[in-house]
Amino acid sequence: MYKTELHLHTKEVSPCCDCPTAITVERYLAAGYTTVVVTDHYTPSFVRDAGSPEAAAERFFDGYREVCRLAAGRLHVLSGFELRLQENRNEYLVHGLGHEFLLQNPDLVTLTRREALDRVHGAGGLMFIAHPFRDRMTVINPRSFDGVEVFNAHNGHDSRNELAYAYARHHGLPGIAGTDYHHTTNAPSAGIMTNEPITNEKELLAVLRSGGYRTFGEIVPKEEK
Numbered sequence: 037m038y039k040t041e042l043h044l045h046t047k048e049v050s051p052c053c054d055c056p057t058a059i060t061v062e063r064y065l066a067a068g069y070t071t072v073v074v075t076d077h078y079t080p081s082f083v084r085d086a087g088s089p090e091a092a093a094e095r096f097f098d099g100y101r102e103v104c105r106l107a108a109g110r111l112h113v114l115s116g117f118e119l120r121l122q123e124n125r126n127e128y129l130v131h132g133l134g135h136e137f138l139l140q141n142p143d144l145v146t147l148t149r150r151e152a153l154d155r156v157h158g159a160g161g162l163m164f165i166a167h168p169f170r171d172r173m174t175v176i177n178p179r180s181f182d183g184v185e186v187f188n189a190h191n192g193h194d195s196r197n198e199l200a201y202a203y204a205r206h207h208g209l210p211g212i213a214g215t216d217y218h219h220t221t222n223a224p225s226a227g228i229m230t231n232e233p234i235t236n237e238k239e240l241l242a243v244l245r246s247g248g249y250r251t252f253g254e255i256v257p258k259e260e261k
Contacts (some may be wrong), residue, residue: 037229039252040071043118043129043166043185043214046099049076053218057099060217061106063236067224070233071112073240075129075214078138079120080145089142093223097135110131112235113160119154124174128152128181132241133160148220149180162169162244164212168203169196178207183244186211187253189226190218197253212244226253 041064045053053054053076076099078092086092097115115134118125122145126200133243137159144152156163165181167188180213184204188195193216202212213226228249234240243249 037231038071038233039067039069039227039229040073040234040249041069041215041217041224042073042116042136042212042226043075043188043216043226044072044103045076045118045216045218046074046098046103048100048102049082049096050218052077054101055218055220055222057102058106059220061103061111064224065107065110069111069224069227071114071118071235071240072103072107073114074244075118077120077127078101078117079143080104080122083145089144090139090147093135093138093142096138100134102191112233114234114237114240115137116237118142118152119152119163121147121149122152123148125172126174126176127166127170129166129185129212129245130156130161131164133159133238136191137161148175151256153180153182162241166214167193167195167200167216169199171193183210183212185214187213187226187251188216189214189222189255190216191222191255191258192219210247211251213253214229215253223256225256226251228252 186201
C-alpha cells in the first residue's frame with residue numbers, strides 16, 4: 037500500500053507553521069510516504085498582506101516549490117490549498133488545483149462557500165471541509181462541500197474526529213484524513229492508502245472520486261516526539 041498525505045503546511049507560506057521544510061521532507065520520507073499534498077493556508081488575511089490577489093497567487097506556492105526542491109524526486113509532491121472564506125472560520129481542503137486556479141479567481145476568498153464550491157468544481161477540483169468540529173468551526177449545510185476530513189492528526193488541537201466521522205457517515209459523505217502538519221512537535225501520521233502510488237493531481241482526483249483508498253491516522257502525543 038502507498039501512503040499519501042492530504043494536509044501539510046510549510047513555513048514558507050503558512051505563518052502558523054514553524055517546522056523547517058527540510059525537516060518536514062525528511063520526516064515524510066522516513067515515515068514511508070510516497071506522496072504529499074502541500075495545502076498551505078489561503079485566507080483573506082494572506083491575500084490582504086500580499087497586497088493583491090495576483091501577488092498572493094504568485095507567492096502562495098513558494099512552499100510547494102520548496103518541498104519539490106528538497107524532495108528532489110524522492111516524493112511525489114502535489115499542490116492544493118486550505119481555503120478560508122470571509123463568512124466564518126471554517127476551512128476547506130481544495131485538491132487538484134494550483135497556481136492557475138488562484139490567478140483566475142482573484143476574488144476567491146470573498147465568495148460564499150457555495151460560490152467557492154462551484155468555482156472549484158468548474159475547474160475540476162474537489163473541496164473537503166477540514167476538522168469541522170474543532171473549536172470555532174461552524175456546522176453548515178453538508179451539501180456545500182464534497183466530503184469531510186474525518187481524521188485530523190494535529191496533536192495541538194481537539195478536532196473531535198469521532199464527531200467528524202459520524203457526521204460524514206450520517207450524511208453519506210466521503211471521508212479523508214490528514215496529519216495537518218505544522219510543527220516540529222507534529223509527526224506524519226495520517227492520510228490515505230492506495231494500491232498504486234498517486235503521482236499527480238489528476239490521479240489524486242480520480243482516487244478521491246472513486247473511493248479507491250482507505251484512511252489511516254494516529255495522533256502522536258507531543259511527548260513521544
